[in-house]
Amino acid sequence: MKKFYILMILALAVSGIRAQEQTKEATTQRLDSLQQVVDRLTTNVATIEKENLNQAIWKDRAKYFNIGYVKQTLTDKTFGGDITSDFGVSLSNGKTYYLHKKPIAGMIKFGLDWTWLDINYAKSSIDYGDEESGTTESSDVHQAEFGMQFGPSVTINPVHHLKVSGYFRVTPSYSMLYMDETFHHHYVTMLNAGCAVAWKAISLGVEWRWGSAKYNGLTLDGLDLDEDSFGEEDNPSMGDVMDQMSAPKRKLKTSSMRIYLSFRF
Numbered sequence: 001m002k003k004f005y006i007l008m009i010l011a012l013a014v015s016g017i018r019a020q021e022q023t024k025e026a027t028t029q030r031l032d033s034l035q036q037v038v039d040r041l042t043t044n045v046a047t048i049e050k051e052n053l054n055q056a057i058w059k060d061r062a063k064y065f066n067i068g069y070v071k072q073t074l075t076d077k078t079f080g081g082d083i084t085s086d087f088g089v090s091l092s093n094g095k096t097y098y099l100h101k102k103p104i105a106g107m108i109k110f111g112l113d114w115t116w117l118d119i120n121y122a123k124s125s126i127d128y129g130d131e132e133s134g135t136t137e138s139s140d141v142h143q144a145e146f147g148m149q150f151g152p153s154v155t156i157n158p159v160h161h162l163k164v165s166g167y168f169r170v171t172p173s174y175s176m177l178y179m180d181e182t183f184h185h186h187y188v189t190m191l192n193a194g195c196a197v198a199w200k201a202i203s204l205g206v207e208w209r210w211g212s213a214k215y216n217g218l219t220l221d222g223l224d225l226d227e228d229s230f231g232e233e234d235n236p237s238m239g240d241v242m243d244q245m246s247a248p249k250r251k252l253k254t255s256s257m258r259i260y261l262s263f264r265f
Helices: 002-057 238-245
Strands: 063-076 082-098 108-129 136-159 162-179 182-199 202-219 246-264
Touching: 063 108, 063 136, 063 202, 082 136, 082 246, 108 162, 108 246, 136 182, 162 202, 182 246
Parallel strands: none
Antiparallel strands: 063 082, 063 246, 082 108, 108 136, 136 162, 162 182, 182 202, 202 246
């Protein structure tokens, strides 16, 4: 009889141990399943956050609007001399078209910058000395260019929203200059090179630009519209008037530095 009780106790003990082991296995399986679900959710959240950050850094910051301060030097290649600007301003608006979707090494992108409108203005002054009176007179010089920039760029995103970029652009421009009571004008191919540091939507940059051309000139100084000044013709043609207004061509070189604040959106 004692043996029977002992066998019963052993059987119950073994059954209890097996039940505990099965319960542990079931609990472990459930925990493993929950961990897999958590890992998947964590991976999905990390992927979404990475995509959102990539959207905010690259796609949402491709366009730019720049406002700059200009320091400019105008070099007269015909008569000699340099004229340094008193002050100047620049405005430009454009977009960077990136050449690939994913950044190289997770941080570098190459692109093409297209500045749809580039405006540059600089005001200078020339001092003239009068030997007879011993006084000095000043004459203002106004120069403006309207153009469009296009060229390659490289942007590095080392951390979070911080970006550092460099670029080189060709800028077909039309340049106008008022100096010595003469209006000078001509097409000029400007070259631009610069770099910028950006944090989110705000960027600070510096840019150098240069170009030269032979400018045509128009002047009203000494223009005589009397009939005698045009010979036998009673009614002078527009060509005759333009001939009298034309001034000798003048080769001028423009070199400037622009420090600008950029808004990227």
